[in-house]
Amino acid sequence: MLDVKKVVATEDASELISRLKDKHGPLLFHQSGGCCDGSSPMCYQEGDMLIGESDVLLGYIDECPFYISKAQYGYWKHTQLIIDVVKGRGGMFSLEGPEGVRFLTRSRVFTEEEKSKI
Template identity: 70%
Template sequence: MAVEKVVATDSAIELIEKLKKRHGPLMFHQSGGCCDGSSPMCFPEGEFRVGDSDVYLGEIGGAPFYMAKDQYEYWKHTQLIIDVVDGRGGMFSLEGPEGKRFLTRSRVYSEEERKELQKEGL
């Protein structure tokens, strides 16, 4: 059983598809910093440079999702659920002009999922 570290709601997938049509391939990054960094940020793929201080969590809507390592330490016991709500998000995130913003929700992994992640060394 592969445990998904990040998933997206149907509403988020719908917005991702709309943004892909307008901007091409996308990527997400959540830094955990103040202000904009505490929300998942959506960029054209390759526009945000990821490196050794970032963790790849998976894909949502075909877009890779990364999180800063130090932030991941706080979230690693949970599955991230990327949702979308009305309102203005980060000023550099592509969904801003849509009047929407991506939002991270989470749920704690089950005991079975935690054991599977431990097998994978995570």
């Protein structure tokens, strides 16, 4: 059986998530598609961001909920989001900022077989 996930994390991202969870406790991610950090998902302590009706739960990465705005989901629903880490500064409110790295969203289009399973 084909297990299709809409969002996954690279090994580097998982290692960073683990360090951030040790430091800050439970986390959540949000991919808003804002003008400045559209490819950078924001990482927050759980409870520090209000999730509303305009957000979609895409899945979980390393047991952390990952949300995306409905508008962005409309554009990306045919892709798998791959959360990675790169050097540099990200969003000013995202927890990884002081680490000197930022999360980055990469994507790939689902295969026809995968599309039939989601």
